[in-house]
Amino acid sequence: MFVEIYRRLSPVIRATIDIALSQQPFPHFFHRRMKSFKDLSFIKATEILNILFYGFLPIFHQHLQHDYLGHFALYICAMRLFHGRAILGPRTSDIANDLIMKYYHDFNSFYDGLENFVLHLHSHYQSQYRMYGTFSHLGSFGQESLIGYIGSNRKGTTHQGDIICENYGIDLMLHHQIENICSCTNIADGPFDPDLNFDFRSNDSVINFHNTECTCRSIKCCLRAFRRYAVKQRVYHSLTYNRRQKSVSYFVRYYSKDNSTSYFFGKIVMFFKYSNSNCTYALIERYPVQDERSNSNSKKIYTPTTNAPEPECFLCRIIDSGEYVIVQRSSMKRIYDDSAEIMVYGQRTEARIEHRGTREECRRVWGNKEEIHKLKGRDPQYDSDIEEDVDLNEYDEEPTEILTCYSSRDPQYDSDIEEDVDLNEYDEEPTEILTCYSTSKTSTKTFAPQRKRTLVESSITINSRSSISPKKTKHNDFEKEIQVLPNDILNDEENNKRCLTASSTSSIIQHIDALFSSVRRENEKQFKELSKQIDRKHNIDSIDLSAFREPGNDQARDDVIHDNVNLLRIRGKNVGDYGRQVLRCLYSREELLVSILPPGGTQYSRKPLDIVRFEKFHDAMRGKYRIADHYYDEFYNKLVRPKLVDFLSDERKRERQKQSTNSLSSQSSSPDHNLSF
DNA sequence: CCCTCCCGGAAAGCGATCTA
DNA sequence: TAGATCGCTTTCCGGGAGGG
Numbered sequence: 001m002f003v004e005i006y007r008r009l010s011p012v013i014r015a016t017i018d019i020a021l022s023q024q025p026f027p028h029f030f031h032r033r034m035k036s037f038k039d040l041s042f043i044k045a046t047e048i049l050n051i052l053f054y055g056f057l058p059i060f061h062q063h064l065q066h067d068y069l070g071h072f073a074l075y076i077c078a079m080r081l082f083h084g085r086a087i088l089g090p091r092t093s094d095i096a097n098d099l100i101m102k103y104y105h106d107f108n109s110f111y112d113g114l115e116n117f118v119l120h121l122h123s124h125y126q127s128q129y130r131m132y133g134t135f136s137h138l139g140s141f142g143q144e145s146l147i148g149y150i151g152s153n154r155k156g157t158t159h160q161g162d163i164i165c166e167n168y169g170i171d172l173m174l175h176h177q178i179e180n181i182c183s184c185t186n187i188a189d190g191p192f193d194p195d196l197n198f199d200f201r202s203n204d205s206v207i208n209f210h211n212t213e214c215t216c217r218s219i220k221c222c223l224r225a226f227r228r229y230a231v232k233q234r235v236y237h238s239l240t241y242n243r244r245q246k247s248v249s250y251f252v253r254y255y256s257k258d259n260s261t262s263y264f265f266g267k268i269v270m271f272f273k274y275s276n277s278n279c280t281y282a283l284i285e286r287y288p289v290q291d292e293r294s295n296s297n298s299k300k301i302y303t304p305t306t307n308a309p310e311p312e313c314f315l316c317r318i319i320d321s322g323e324y325v326i327v328q329r330s331s332m333k334r335i336y337d338d339s340a341e342i343m344v345y346g347q348r349t350e351a352r353i354e355h356r357g358t359r360e361e362c363r364r365v366w367g368n369k370e371e372i373h374k375l376k377g378r379d380p381q382y383d384s385d386i387e388e389d390v391d392l393n394e395y396d397e398e399p400t401e402i403l404t405c406y407s408s409r410d411p412q413y414d415s416d417i418e419e420d421v422d423l424n425e426y427d428e429e430p431t432e433i434l435t436c437y438s439t440s441k442t443s444t445k446t447f448a449p450q451r452k453r454t455l456v457e458s459s460i461t462i463n464s465r466s467s468i469s470p471k472k473t474k475h476n477d478f479e480k481e482i483q484v485l486p487n488d489i490l491n492d493e494e495n496n497k498r499c500l501t502a503s504s505t506s507s508i509i510q511h512i513d514a515l516f517s518s519v520r521r522e523n524e525k526q527f528k529e530l531s532k533q534i535d536r537k538h539n540i541d542s543i544d545l546s547a548f549r550e551p552g553n554d555q556a557r558d559d560v561i562h563d564n565v566n567l568l569r570i571r572g573k574n575v576g577d578y579g580r581q582v583l584r585c586l587y588s589r590e591e592l593l594v595s596i597l598p599p600g601g602t603q604y605s606r607k608p609l610d611i612v613r614f615e616k617f618h619d620a621m622r623g624k625y626r627i628a629d630h631y632y633d634e635f636y637n638k639l640v641r642p643k644l645v646d647f648l649s650d651e652r653k654r655e656r657q658k659q660s661t662n663s664l665s666s667q668s669s670s671p672d673h674n675l676s677f
Numbered sequence: 678c679c680c681t682c683c684c685g686g687a688a689a690g691c692g693a694t695c696t697a
Numbered sequence: 698t699a700g701a702t703c704g705c706t707t708t709c710c711g712g713g714a715g716g717g
Binding site for chain 2: 698699704705707708713714715716717
Binding site for chain 2: 643650
């Protein structure tokens with residue numbers, strides 16, 4: 001079909017369509033790009049599917065006649081209905097069958113000689129759909145697997161074919177018709193993929209939760225861990241699910257029952273079910289979150305953890321040099337939690353904020369630090385000691401573990417989810433997210449100096465939300481929470497995507513890393529190109545051949561004889577000229593016209609020049625210019641080979657020009673011959 | 678006019694890397 | 698582990714500049 005439709009297009013339109021197909025971008029989960037029609041024989045089934053479902057109509061409607069396009073659209077719509085979920089309910093297969101039969105009926109009006117058995121099989125798709133469900137659930141690999149299993153485990157019988165047929169017959173009887181197409185295609189909501197080896201005792205939050213909820217002593221009997229959880233057919237992963245790869249589907253935004261306007265972000269450590277309550281919980285490592293909009297009246301958006309007025313000055317220690325500077329607020333380019341970008345001698349420099357306050361306060365703190373420094377008398381080690389002391393003091397503060405508990409049957413929950421939270425701004429300026437929200441280890445590693453971190457002890461308060469002390473929040477990498485999972489963590493798909501992508505600081509950091517590495521790669525590539533050009537333009541022209549010679553090696557050269565000619569006696573103006581003359585001596589003109597340089601390759605239509613004689617060429621080159629053995633490869637590949645490649649190419653070019661000139665002259669000299677055509 | 682050299686783009690294969 | 702993708706290398710080709 002594709003071939004027939006493609007055949008009806010002009011070459012220009014074919015080229016346009018091929019480009020459009022090959023350049024069509026897809027979301028990452030498609031895994032395959034569309035291939036152009038000219039490679040149709042190499043296209044795989046999933047690529048055909050992509051073209052059929054997503055590429056054909058948007059691209060071909062500009063080039064194909066509308067009646068043809070409409071007819072083929074019947075097929076596409078029918079196949080999409082057969083392939084996907086029962087989006088039209090129980091009548092899905094009926095509607096699809098109507099479309100496919102209409103397509104079948106009108107087929108001979110549009111195509112000649114293509115009404116084959118395969119086309120007829122389309123009329124049976126409806127019954128197949130009813131018996132076995134949507135086509136996306138079918139595959140040949142299961143049958144291959146079964147056949148392979150029987151083949152490798154056969155015992156005592158040679159009638160394997162009969163056994164397979166019998167098994168399929170039984171299967172057909174058992175599954176003659178699926179009672180509910182919709183139920184067959186739905187993913188059951190709830191936890192799945194149990195993690196039987198999860199060690200609940202390694203997690204204090206879970207232990208505390210269990211101790212609060214249950215009086216029994218065996219935590220393993222009460223709790224059951226799961227790696228994944230389905231909410232409205234959308235699967236969420238946890239950190240215990242190892243096959244999540246680069247997916248961020250373990251990162252969620254969730255709301256407080258008490259305060260629907262505030263939301264949190266976190267990574268799902270695992271899901272677990274508590275036998276007594278029939279609820280499923282998620283253990284979440286929470287990121288501290290600052291709602292930017294709620295603090296829009298306050299300028300202090302980068303220091304969300306205190307309510308003090310904006311400090312006038314900052315005492316900063318430059319990370320690279322260790323120098324202290326006092327910087328005014330206006331000179332701070334960016335401020336993270338405890339680090340900042342400041343302008344020093346016109347350059348952006350990363351510094352650690354040691355103190356915030358008035359200029360006098362900063363000076364006093366600076367003076368104190370210098371005094372301590374003098375007393376200690378060891379600069380670099382001392383600095384790190386101070387840092388550690390500070391950090392450890394911070395962790396001495398009270399733990400800030402919080403538990404919020406929602407009922408999965410809470411009718412208020414859906415309305416709790418806000419749609420108007422504007423996360424788009426985060427998409428535009430991902431670094432702003434880092435400055436405002438990220439205190440994760442990853443971000444600290446990237447944008448702030450490394451700090452020694454210690455997880456605080458966990459404590460759980462059931463059904464209550466203590467007011468989060470911003471100061472305390474600042475010091476934790478994550479806060480671990482246990483969330484009861486309602487049937488929908490997030491309300492709609494768009495919201496999911498926004499939350500999962502825009503809020504995931506780790507993915508943003510990865511993105512920035514990728515950007516940096518791509519810039520670095522681009523620079524390296526350009527540098528390489530530039531070096532190559534410089535080599536060509538300057539070095540090779542003025543290259544000093546002595547660089548390739550063995551120092552002090554002035555021994556006599558062995559003659560290289562070919563057809564009684566000593567190749568070393570040939571004189572050339574330069575290396576290239578000499579090489580060309582030697583090739584002309586070693587090979588006939590015909591050989592030069594139909595050959596390429598050794599070693600050649602199977603991908604090339606022309607065969608390489610005779611290798612035995614080409615060795616003589618190497619000997620002559622080596623002897624003529626006294627090239628050291630270990631330099632000869634570089635000498636040949638850099639200086640000689642490019643010239644010889646062009647030489648062979650130009651020889652063929654000259655031959656073509658010669659032949660075209662001859663044919664023109666012969667045509668002009670014998671006009672009668674022209675008439676014979 | 679011939680020859681050499683250079684340039685850019687297309688096409689193809691190969692190896693490394695990634696992914697399901 | 699097979700297949701997809703990407704970067705790299707090489708050939709091939711057309712075109713053009715410049716020198717002898």
